[in-house]
Amino acid sequence: MTTIGIIGSGNIGSNVARAAVEHEYEVLIANSRGPETLQDLVRDLGKSASAATVEEVIRKSDMVLVAIPLKAIDDLPVEPFEDKVVMDANNYYPERDGRIEALDHNESTTSELLQARLPYSHVVKAFNNIYAKQIPTDGLPKGDQNRRALPIAGDVPHAKAAVAGFLDDLGFDVLDLGHLSGSWRVERDTPAYGKRATLEELKELTRDVERVQQV
Numbered sequence: 001m002t003t004i005g006i007i008g009s010g011n012i013g014s015n016v017a018r019a020a021v022e023h024e025y026e027v028l029i030a031n032s033r034g035p036e037t038l039q040d041l042v043r044d045l046g047k048s049a050s051a052a053t054v055e056e057v058i059r060k061s062d063m064v065l066v067a068i069p070l071k072a073i074d075d076l077p078v079e080p081f082e083d084k085v086v087m088d089a090n091n092y093y094p095e096r097d098g099r100i101e102a103l104d105h106n107e108s109t110t111s112e113l114l115q116a117r118l119p120y121s122h123v124v125k126a127f128n129n130i131y132a133k134q135i136p137t138d139g140l141p142k143g144d145q146n147r148r149a150l151p152i153a154g155d156v157p158h159a160k161a162a163v164a165g166f167l168d169d170l171g172f173d174v175l176d177l178g179h180l181s182g183s184w185r186v187e188r189d190t191p192a193y194g195k196r197a198t199l200e201e202l203k204e205l206t207r208d209v210e211r212v213q214q215v
């Protein structure tokens with residue numbers, strides 16, 4: 001059985017965990033305060049979920065979701081992420097994360113910052129443009145004409161294929177936006193951000209997007 005590691009047990013982390021256990025994945029989850037603070041959550045998630053330390057989650061999982069505020073990514077340990085497929089749900093909110101010059105000047109994307117922090121991993125943008133609560137509820141069977149599509153972006157094909165397979169299992173079509181550098185097309189304040197859209201609609205929403213200067 002595939003184990004999804006989740007760093008962060010807030011809105012995104014707990015809802016991806018819920019969707020994953022419902023689709024027969026094992027979940028290992030961590031937060032900043034330690035596994036003992038996650039006992040209620042894992043009890044609620046059921047027997048396929050357990051809590052662990054951040055390091056254990058990374059080492060014991062097949063794929064790892066980073067679902068912590070962007071400002072905290074420098075706290076992540078680097079070495080345990082070697083060769084791991086990492087899903088990046090981050091969005092940039094300066095009022096929460098502080099000003100990040102490279103993002104303010106459109107010189108980078110949130111996912112490229114995470115990739116730079118975790119250079120031996122394979123980062124794939126995922127789950128950043130869906131409201132957390134919709135993750136366990138919006139999935140539909142393959143072929144349903146109303147099936148929602150979620151965007152991904154990444155630089156490593158096998159990592160993108162693994163993430164696409166996970167999203168498909170959770171009930172979503174997938175739009176591949178290309179490299180991590182193109183993930184700004186679904187970052188905050190873009191037309192696709194937070195929109196429930198089918199694959200064709202998402203293609204349209206991400207086609208002729210103008211990159212807005214943040215400052």
Ligand SMILES: NC(=O)c1ccc[n+]([C@@H]2O[C@H](COP(=O)([O-])OP(=O)(O)OC[C@H]3O[C@@H](n4cnc5c(N)ncnc54)[C@H](OP(=O)(O)O)[C@@H]3O)[C@@H](O)[C@H]2O)c1
Binds near residue numbers: 054068075092093
């Ligand atoms: N909320 C949404 O609907 C949504 C949708 C798409 C994308 N996002 C993005 O996803 C990211 C997470 O958002 P969220 O709403 O899930 O945040 P949240 O509800 O505030 O949860 C953040 C989680 O990160 C954990 N954390 C913080 N620093 C950590 C560290 N150094 N090591 C381990 N865990 C750490 C926190 O642990 P403690 O509980 O111990 O403090 C908490 O469990 C953000 O970039 C956000 O913009 C959010």
